[in-house]
Amino acid sequence: AQTVTQSQPEMSVQEAETVTLSCTYDTSESDYYLFWYKQPPSRQMILVIRQEAYKQQNATENRFSVNFQKAAKSFSLKISDSQLGDAAMYFCAYRSPFSGTYKYIFGTGTRLKVLA
Amino acid sequence: NAGVTQTPKFQVLKTGQSMTLQCAQDMNHNSMYWYRQDPGMGLRLIYYSASEGTTDKGEVPNGYNVSRLNKREFSLRLESAAPSQTSVYFCASIESVLNTEAFFGQGTRLTVV
Numbered sequence: 001a002q003t004v005t006q007s008q009p010e011m012s013v014q015e016a017e018t019v020t021l022s023c024t025y026d027t028s029e030s031d032y033y034l035f036w037y038k039q040p041p042s043r044q045m046i047l048v049i050r051q052e053a054y055k056q057q058n059a060t061e062n063r064f065s066v067n068f069q070k071a072a073k074s075f076s077l078k079i080s081d082s083q084l085g086d087a088a089m090y091f092c093a094y095r096s097p098f099s100g101t102y103k104y105i106f107g108t109g110t111r112l113k114v115l116a
Numbered sequence: 117n118a119g120v121t122q123t124p125k126f127q128v129l130k131t132g133q134s135m136t137l138q139c140a141q142d143m144n145h146n147s148m149y150w151y152r153q154d155p156g157m158g159l160r161l162i163y164y165s166a167s168e169g170t171t172d173k174g175e176v177p178n179g180y181n182v183s184r185l186n187k188r189e190f191s192l193r194l195e196s197a198a199p200s201q202t203s204v205y206f207c208a209s210i211e212s213v214l215n216t217e218a219f220f221g222q223g224t225r226l227t228v229v
Contacts (some may be wrong), residue, residue, distance in 0.1 A: 104161065
């Protein structure tokens with residue numbers, strides 16, 4: 001069975017600084033999708049960034065980028081130039097491929113605090 | 117432009133009561149999911165439906181049942197509520213073939229006393 005692990009329950013970063021959130025996963029599938037979602041206090045889940053496992057190039061979205069290490073099964077999120085609006089819970093997620101089980105599972109989350 | 121709609125938003129149940137959480141999406145998505153969110157536990161998958169007519173157990177299915185009524189609707193039923201089922205419940209849907217982004221409802225906060 002696939003699992004997603006986030007070992008940092010809480011992180012803090014100074015405004016305008018850079019922070020990295022960690023995620024590891026376990027799977028026997030060779031093709032899959034990885035995601036980072038943001039959940040602000042409103043509880044609404046917002047997609048931050050996605051990575052297809054078959055792509056070697058790391059995904060980037062403006063100030064957000066990932067470090068995808070397939071062999072190590074590691075998928076970290078780097079937030080550059082942190083802003084107060086980045087404060088939220090961040091969830092790492094794994095999705096099985098279309099030919100697989102369609103499972104979509106999440107880690108336990110990392111609460112990010114941004115200090116002014 | 118509703119997206120994923122969950123009802124109700126809040127509910128208080130007594131131990132042993134039953135209830136159904138409703139979820140509907142208007143994006144013609146194939147796959148739908150039910151999660152529960154508890155402090156320190158993240159989102160845990162209860163049940164999912166890869167496509168209309170199919171349902172499968174997730175990580176924590178005990179005490180729950182689901183029905184994929186049609187392509188739009190996916191309900192979650194608690195037959196005999198227990199205090200351990202106090203949680204925030206989220207429904208999500210994805211298109212599955214071309215798009216892998218999950219779209220979530222606003223959540224249902226359920227308290228079982």
